[in-house]
Amino acid sequence: xxxxxxxxxxxxGKSVVFSRLTGVHVIASNYPGTTVEFTKGYMRLxxxxxxxxxxxxxxxxxxxxxxxxxAMEMLTEAIKEEGDLVVNIVDxxxxxxxxxxxxxxxxxxxxxxxxxxxYDETKHTGIEIxxxxxxxxxxxxxxxxxxITGEGIRRLISRLKDARANTYQYExxxxxxxxxxxxxxxxxxxxxxxxxxxxxxxxSIRPLTGVPIAVGIMYxxxxxxxxxxxxxIGYVFEPIFDLWANLMMKGSSLLGSSGFVHxxxxxxxxxxxxxxxxxxxxxxTGLFVxxxxxxxxxxxxxxxxxxxxxxxxxxxxxxxxDNLMHKVGLHGLAIIPMLLGLGCNVPGALATRVLETRxxxxxxATLMAIAVPCMAQIAMIVGLVGKAGARGLWLVFGTLFIVWxxxxxxxxxxxxxxxxxxxxxxxPYRLPYFGALLKKLWMRTLGFLKEAVPYVLLGVLIVNILxxxxxxxxxxxxxxxxxxxxxxxxxxxxxxxxxxxxxxDVAVGMLSPLGLSMNQLVVASVVLAxxxxxVATFAILVKELGVKDMLKSAVIMVASAILVGGILNSxxx
Amino acid sequence: xxxxxxxxxxEGEEGIVVDIYGGHGLLRKLESLGLRVGVSAKKISAQFxxxxxxxxxxxxxxxxxxxxxxxVIVECKGxxxx
Numbered sequence: 259x260x261x262x263x264x265x266x267x268x269x270x271g272k273s274v275v276f277s278r279l280t281g282v283h284v285i286a287s288n289y290p291g292t293t294v295e296f297t298k299g300y301m302r303l304x305x306x307x308x309x310x311x312x313x314x315x316x317x318x319x320x321x322x323x324x325x326x327x328x329a330m331e332m333l334t335e336a337i338k339e340e341g342d343l344v345v346n347i348v349d350x351x352x353x354x355x356x357x358x359x360x361x362x363x364x365x366x367x368x369x370x371x372x373x374x375x376x377y378d379e380t381k382h383t384g385i386e387i388x389x390x391x392x393x394x395x396x397x398x399x400x401x402x403x404x405x406i407t408g409e410g411i412r413r414l415i416s417r418l419k420d421a422r423a424n425t426y427q428y429e430x431x432x433x434x435x436x437x438x439x440x441x442x443x444x445x446x447x448x449x450x451x452x453x454x455x456x457x458x459x460x461x462s463i464r465p466l467t468g469v470p471i472a473v474g475i476m477y478x479x480x481x482x483x484x485x486x487x488x489x490x491i492g493y494v495f496e497p498i499f500d501l502w503a504n505l506m507m508k509g510s511s512l513l514g515s516s517g518f519v520h521x522x523x524x525x526x527x528x529x530x531x532x533x534x535x536x537x538x539x540x541x542x543t544g545l546f547v548x549x550x551x552x553x554x555x556x557x558x559x560x561x562x563x564x565x566x567x568x569x570x571x572x573x574x575x576x577x578x579x580d581n582l583m584h585k586v587g588l589h590g591l592a593i594i595p596m597l598l599g600l601g602c603n604v605p606g607a608l609a610t611r612v613l614e615t616r617x618x619x620x621x622x623a624t625l626m627a628i629a630v631p632c633m634a635q636i637a638m639i640v641g642l643v644g645k646a647g648a649r650g651l652w653l654v655f656g657t658l659f660i661v662w663x664x665x666x667x668x669x670x671x672x673x674x675x676x677x678x679x680x681x682x683x684x685x686p687y688r689l690p691y692f693g694a695l696l697k698k699l700w701m702r703t704l705g706f707l708k709e710a711v712p713y714v715l716l717g718v719l720i721v722n723i724l725x726x727x728x729x730x731x732x733x734x735x736x737x738x739x740x741x742x743x744x745x746x747x748x749x750x751x752x753x754x755x756x757x758x759x760x761x762x763d764v765a766v767g768m769l770s771p772l773g774l775s776m777n778q779l780v781v782a783s784v785v786l787a788x789x790x791x792x793v794a795t796f797a798i799l800v801k802e803l804g805v806k807d808m809l810k811s812a813v814i815m816v817a818s819a820i821l822v823g824g825i826l827n828s829x830x831x
Numbered sequence: 832x833x834x835x836x837x838x839x840x841x842e843g844e845e846g847i848v849v850d851i852y853g854g855h856g857l858l859r860k861l862e863s864l865g866l867r868v869g870v871s872a873k874k875i876s877a878q879f880x881x882x883x884x885x886x887x888x889x890x891x892x893x894x895x896x897x898x899x900x901x902x903v904i905v906e907c908k909g910x911x912x913x
Contacts, residue, residue, distance in 0.1 A: 317863035322856075352890045355865040383890065434867065463885050463894070464842070464876040577894045581882045589896070590883065679896025680883050683864055686892075 261309045262301070262418070263336050265329065265363065266347030267356055268315030269570075269685040271375045273297075274405040274694060275347055276312040279415070303418060317355075319362040323614070336368060343369040343421040345414070350377045350402065351385060353445055357437045360396070361428065369421035370398050373414050377402035382453065386446040395440055397424035406691045455687040462574045463684065472578050475571065479562050486558035487637070495550035503532050506542055522722050528771075535641075536771040543767065544718040547638070548710045552763050553703070555637040559601050560702045568690035568698075572597070573682050580680050586666025587621045587673065588613065589680040595622055599630040602706060603795040606630065607802060616807075617675045621666065623799055624811045627791040628818060629662035631762070634710060638766035639783045646776050653780045653830075658787055661822055665814070709794055710761070717757050717764040724753065744820060745781055746827040748772055758786050759793055777830035781823050789819035835907060837884050837900035840874040846905030847871055853902050861903070864893045872905060 264279075266272045280299025297312040313332050314325040321327040336342040346363055348356040363370050372392075380387060393400040399417040403410030428436040461467040506524055513520040515527065524532065525539025532539075534546035566572055572594055576583075580590030592613055599606025603626060610622045631639070643650040670677070724730045733756065734741070734749035741747050741755070750772055758765035769782050790812065791799060800808045840846060848868050851858055861867065865888045875885040875892060884900040886893055895903075 318859070320859055320863075322860045322863055352865075354889055355891055358863075358865075385890075434862075434869075459892070460875055465879050465882075468876075573894070577878065577883050577885065580896070581878060581880055679899050681860060681864075681895050681899060682893070684885060684892035684894055 259307055259309050260341040260343075261311055261336055261339065263311050263313050263332060263342070263344045264347060265313045265333070265344050265359070266315065266373075266375075267317050267349060267352070267359060269683060270315070270347050270349040270352075270356070271405045272315060272347045273312060274691060275345070275373060275375060275403070275411070275414075276310060277694065277697075278405055278408055278411045280310050301415075303415065316359065318359060319366070324611070333363075333366065333368070337366055343371065343418070345371050345373050345418070347373045347375050350374045350380045350387060351383050353385075353387065354437055354441045357440060358433065361426065361433055361437060364396070364398070364424055364426045365428075367423045367425070369423045371414070371418055371421045372396065372398060372400040373410075374400055374402040375405050377410070378404040378407070384448040386448065388444045388446075392440070392444040395443065397426060398422050459570075459574075459684070459687050462571070463577055465578070468574070468578050472575055475566075475575075479566070482562050483555065483558040486561065487555040490554035490557065491550060495554060499534060499546055499550050502545075503534070503542075506532055506539075509541075518726065521726075522719065535767050538718055538721055538768075540715055540718055543764075544715045547763055547767055548634075548707070548714045551641055551767075552634040552637045552710065553707070556601065556633045556706050557699075557703050559633045560699055560706075563597060563601060564695055564698045564702070565690055568688070568695055570685040570687050573684050576680065576682065577684070584677055585670065586625065586663065587670030587677045588618055588666075589677055591680060591682060592618065592622050596626055596630055599626040600633060600636070601702070602632050602634070602709065603627065603630065603791055604709060604798055605702075605705075606632075607791075607795055607798040610802060614678050615675065617673055618677060620803060620807055620811065621669045621673070623803055624669065624814055625662055625666050627795060627799065627811065628665060628788050628815050629658045631658065631787040632792075634706075634761070634763040635766060635787060638763045642766055642770055643776070643779050643783055646779075650776050650780050653826075654783045654787075657780075657784050657822065657826060661784075661788065661818065665818060669814075710763075713761045713792075713794065714764055717760040720760065721753065721757055721764075721768065724756070730756070740820065744824040744827065745785060746831065747774070747778055747782055751782055754782065754786060755789065759790060759796075762786060762792050777827075780830065781826050784826060785819050785823040788815060788822060790815055832906045832908060834904050837872070837874065837886060837895070837903045837905065838877065838881075838897060840905065840907060842874055842876060844907055845871060845873040846907035848903060849906045850904040851902055852904070853899075857899070857902065861895075861899075865889050865891050866893060866895075866903065872903075 264272055264276055276297065279301050299310045301308050301310050311332060313329045316326040316329040319330055321330050344363055346360050348360060360372060374389065389400050389402055399420045401410055401414045401417055403414055405411065462471045510520065510524045513524065523539050523541050525537030525542050528536050532542050534542055537543050576590035576593050579593055583590050583592050594612065595606050595609035598609045606626050607623055610619045613619045613622050639654055640651065643654060730753045734752045737752045738749045741752050742749055754765040754768040757768060765786050766783060769779060774782065803811060834849060848870050851861060851868060870888055873887045875887055877884045881897040883894045883896050
């Protein structure tokens with residue numbers, strides 16, 4: 259099967275073109291570097307079937323980053339195959355910069371079609387492009403499109419057969435001059451007014467206006483997540499689980515209200531009733547925690563985050579906090595894996611790839627694993643600690659924030675090397691494409707459920723088995739010096755620490771029946787967040803960091819968890 | 832006309848890039864986003880305390896760290912009338 263490679267600069271709507279061509283929607287984001295992993299799909303063209311490859315965004319064929327190296331490798335493979343071709347997606351509002359890649363592609367001697375995307379935006383940016391002339395000069399098809407609305411896509415498909423390996427001749431040293439000459443011939447720029455979005459774009463990267471805007475956005479984000487999350491819980495999931503509880507009570511009496519099977523399926527009854535947090539049955543706690551306590555907040559979080567991503571705000575936030583991030587050995591863009599980590603540490607850990615150096619990836623991954631609790635855990639902590647008032651929540655999240663900064667500063671001092679500087683394109687603000695946004699939200703929510711539900715069920719099952727076999731009691735005795743002596747927690751809390759390897763949300767829930775004081779809850783929540791990543795994150799970190807660095811990172815995690823837990827315990831006591 | 836670097840430019844000021852003090856790697860990196868000798872650059876913003884500088888080159892906005900920004904030399908008309 260022949261391949262069609264979609265190649266272009268980041269932020270030109272490549273992923274939207276991809277989903278238009280294949281019908282398979284993929285994650286399409288607005289910040290550079292999001293598609294370090296490539297996506298592929300299939301398209302039928304007459305009798306032939308093509309494999310469509312969404313190549314990572316690249317500015318040039320002289321690789322300056324890992325994503326560009328990947329792009330170059332894919333291209334090299336395609337050049338060897340007879341019949342493969344490239345669809346070069348060009349941002350019509352940035353012709354000059356984009357043609358740099360086009361000319362380099364032409365020089366490779368592979369058939370190319372130019373897709374002049376974002377063509378609709380040229381109108382209000384005062385740009386006029388003579389498409390026909392451009393086609394004549396380059397000697398290959400040039401098709402104007404607006405991928406978001408789908409305009410021009412059909413024409414693009416119909417012209418794929420005209421793809422040609424043109425031998426556009428130019429001297430390598432003269433490339434920019436050559437581009438300049440082409441642009442002069444085909445593009446006219448007229449005076450234009452700044453749009454509202456452009457003014458807003460500038461305002462959000464000037465410190466005096468940008469910082470208040472950032473604070474406002476963060477506040478709104480927080481409010482919106484709470485509003486959506488609480489709304490879903492109150493109006494959707496709690497009513498459903500109320501009905502479910504009735505059903506389960508019937509099942510409970512059928513099973514005789516106790517016994518091993520009953521305890522595994524329904525769990526222990528609390529005062530003769532099912533308690534969805536404390537019962538620890540597969541069908542009660544095992545479903546209630548992921549669906550009714552965690553999912554609503556995860557959904558709300560991804561809704562807001564996907565919007566922020568696709569609107570183009572995140573790189574701006576990265577610039578505003580670049581200085582702070584340098585203090586911990588990272589640069590501004592490292593805020594993106596951290597934010598993703600707040601949703602779930604797994605995609606967060608994957609996103610540390612966008613960081614340039616090994617040192618940065620180590621610091622970023624370690625900081626995230628220690629001090630960035632995932633939404634599942636946050637939701638449970640809010641449910642449990644928040645019951646007794648906001649003070650506990652301030653203590654938990656305030657401590658984690660201080661730990662994030664403190665460990666970051668330490669790592670930055672200890673590790674050799676320095677953090678590279680930020681260098682990033684600031685994409686214009688764009689209203690997100692609703693269809694792509696929904697798809698992305700759906701994929702992420704589904705991803706969470708696939709990741710979470712099996713592990714939650716497994717966790718609940720293991721809790722039951724460990725209790726039935728008295729293993730937790732045994733480990734509890736062994737760990738008592740640390741758990742009771744240093745952290746000031748009852749030895750039963752060790753069960754939560756064991757399950758925390760599997761799922762942090764279940765682990766936090768397991769603190770509920772222990773009758774802990776507010777201060778003990780705070781200590782336990784902080785330690786649970788810090789001491790080790792959950793198994794899913796751990797697996798990714800081993801892959802991304804390598805075994806040796808992961809071990810180093812793990813030592814830092816355990817040591818800092820015990821230290822911070824101990825300090826908290828002695829302060830709060 | 833005075834030759835200054837990007838960090839010395841004022842917000843809203845425009846200048847022609849005349850020199851970039853850097854190795855081949857840096858030149859290539861900057862060039863990939865359209866920042867090269869001969870182009871016109873307009874300063875959009877700068878963060879406090881030696882933070883990143885944002886400029887507009889053509890239709891692209893680019894943010895670059897303070898150290899990098901210092902290596903990009905521009906010729907500005909505006910400074911003379913200060």
